[in-house]
Structures are given as C-alpha cells and as structure tokens.
Amino acid sequence: MREPIVLDGSRVAAEIKANLAGRVERLKELGIVPCLATILVGGDPASATYVKMKANACRRLGIESVRVELPETTTTEELLEAIGRLNEDPAVHGILLQHPVPGPIDERAAFDAIAIGKDVDGVTMLGFALNTFGAAAYPSCTPAAILTILDHYGIGIEGRHAVVVGRSPILGKPVSAMLLNRNATVTICHSKTTDLAEMVALGDIVVAAVGKPRFIQGEWIKPGAVVLDAGYNPGNVGDVDYEAACRNASAITPVPAGVGPVTISMLLKHTVEAAERAAGLR
Structure with a gap:
C-alpha cells in the first residue's frame, strides 16, 4: 500500500514567511512597521496561549504586535470602544479579536466593528460577503491556508468534488465558497x-x-482523496482519524504541523499586505 503524501504545513509556512521578510524590510525602509493588534477579553488559558503564539510569530518576522487585554467583566460597549480606537490608529494595520469572548458580549457586533481594511483575520460579515464573491483582500485565515496548501503541492481543485465537514462562519462556510470559486463542486456537511x-x-x-x-x-475516505484536517483538539489530534485515513488518502495534512502553521502565516501575510496598502505599495 502506497503511503500518502504528507502535506507539510510547517514547510509551506516557512516559505511564506521567508517571502514576507523582504517585504517587511522594505516597509521599514519607508518608516513603516507592520503592526497587528490582538484583543484578548478574559483569562481563558487556551486563548492566551494562541495570542502569545501569534505575538511570537510577529516578533520573529519583525512585525510589531500590540496586545490589548480586557477583563472578563468587559461589556460589549467597552469592547467596541477598544476596537474603535484601534480602527482610528494609523500605526495599527491589522486587528484580531481572539475567539471566543465571554458569553455576555455580542461577539458578532464586536467582529463587525473591525474596519474592513484591518480585518486581517476575515471575521466581518462584509469580509465574508467579499470572500463569497472572490473579492476579499483578506479571506479568513484557515480557509486561505487550506487553499495555499493545495496550491503549494500542485493539487488541482477545478472539477473535483470537495466535501467540507463543518459550517462555521470563519472556516466551513468561507472555505466552501473559496473552493466553489475555484470551480470545485462543493458539498457542505454538518452535525445534522x-x-x-x-x-x-x-x-x-x-x-x-x-x-x-x-x-x-x-x-x-474515498481511495485517492486528499484530506485537509483543520481541527486541533486536546492531545494534539485533529478531526480525522489520521492513521486510518492514511490507508485511503493520496495526500493528507498532519496534526500538528499541517493547516495550523499556514493559518498563522496567512495572518502575518495579511498584516503585511495591509501595511503595504497603507504605504501605497498595493
């Protein structure tokens, strides 16, 4: 039995970041430091870890990272005010609101308060609509990562049947639209x-x-299918039974070191692109 191709996300992410390094230096020569602001509401340990990972990734590439921490008791209005200040700050090029926020907060209102030009994580409804029409400057990062992996490995999308299991507004739905825009036939599945x-x-x-x-x-898994596992669960396991899927798949992403590293590299790429737009380079 032939072993599947392992779609190495760490390798893809390294190439993306290597390409971004020169672009960051060019911006700095113009006196512009790309800047990503992350907002963390409450003390969820997993969310704090994710924010720290993103800040470290920014630092290694020379991108400034501004961390805004708000208490668990923050109201929707207070969060909207914090987002508004970042929208108005010309030194901030991208804004990321770490999900999830505490229950009483209107998360959708908070996401949609992010200025479209700074929505580098692709979470606003306007960004979703633009993505559906193939016109988003910054599509949701995990869907963008999935298509980037397929392209990197030369895996064709046009004419193929893509099955997406999941319908979240920042993953399942946007990746379905992106695959459809690339001429795949798309089936969306979910818990029902x-x-x-x-x-x-x-x-x-x-x-x-x-x-x-x-x-x-x-x-x-259909024999010869390509499997992209965007899940990450306790114990470093994905949403796919990896070992069993390898018996049928022709190519598969591992967990970790699959979709995750490329997702972070997409966030960095979008932040750099936002800074380039601010500098008139795009």
Whole structure:
C-alpha cells in the first residue's frame, strides 16, 4: 500500500514567511512597521496561549504586535470602544479579536466593528460577503491556508468534488465558497447531515472542520482523496482519524504541523499586505 503524501504545513509556512521578510524590510525602509493588534477579553488559558503564539510569530518576522487585554467583566460597549480606537490608529494595520469572548458580549457586533481594511483575520460579515464573491483582500485565515496548501503541492481543485465537514462562519462556510470559486463542486456537511459517511466518501477533497477529535473515520475516505484536517483538539489530534485515513488518502495534512502553521502565516501575510496598502505599495 502506497503511503500518502504528507502535506507539510510547517514547510509551506516557512516559505511564506521567508517571502514576507523582504517585504517587511522594505516597509521599514519607508518608516513603516507592520503592526497587528490582538484583543484578548478574559483569562481563558487556551486563548492566551494562541495570542502569545501569534505575538511570537510577529516578533520573529519583525512585525510589531500590540496586545490589548480586557477583563472578563468587559461589556460589549467597552469592547467596541477598544476596537474603535484601534480602527482610528494609523500605526495599527491589522486587528484580531481572539475567539471566543465571554458569553455576555455580542461577539458578532464586536467582529463587525473591525474596519474592513484591518480585518486581517476575515471575521466581518462584509469580509465574508467579499470572500463569497472572490473579492476579499483578506479571506479568513484557515480557509486561505487550506487553499495555499493545495496550491503549494500542485493539487488541482477545478472539477473535483470537495466535501467540507463543518459550517462555521470563519472556516466551513468561507472555505466552501473559496473552493466553489475555484470551480470545485462543493458539498457542505454538518452535525445534522444524515448519512455523513456516505457523503464524505464522495469527496475527492475532504476538509475536516468539525471540532471533534478523530471524528472523520478512515473508512469514510474515498481511495485517492486528499484530506485537509483543520481541527486541533486536546492531545494534539485533529478531526480525522489520521492513521486510518492514511490507508485511503493520496495526500493528507498532519496534526500538528499541517493547516495550523499556514493559518498563522496567512495572518502575518495579511498584516503585511495591509501595511503595504497603507504605504501605497498595493
């Protein structure tokens, strides 16, 4: 049995960041330091870790990282005010609101308060609409990472049947639109889908974005299918039963070191592009 191609996200991310390094230096020569502002509301340890990871990635590339920390008791109005200040700050090129926010906050209102020119994480409804029409400057980072991996490895999208398991507004839905815009035939599955195994088995490309460890079973995978696992669960496992899926897949992303590193590199890329637009270079 032939082993599948391992779609190495760490390698893809390293190449993206190597390309960005020269662009960051060019901006600095013009007196502009690309800047990403991250907003963390409350003390969720996992969220704090994610924000720290993104800040470290910025630092290594020479991007400034501004961290805004707000208490658990923050109201929607207070969060909107904080976002408004960052929108108005010309030194800030990108804004990331770490998800999830505490329950009482209107998260959708907070996301949509981010100026479209600084929505480098692709979370606003306007950004979603632009992405659906193939016109987004900054599509959601994980969907962008998935398509970048496919392109990097020369995996064709046009004419293939893509099955997406998950329908979140920042992953399942936007990646479905992006695949459709690249002329794939797209089936979107979710928790209410009947005969899920049969649906997944139709996929030439399978995107797992359901948020449940090892949920997608190996025997569901069509022989020769390409599997992109966007899940990350406790124990460093994805949404796909990796070992079992390897028996059928022709190519597969590992967890970790698959989609995750490329997602962060997309965030950095979008921030640099936003700074280039501010400098009149795009």
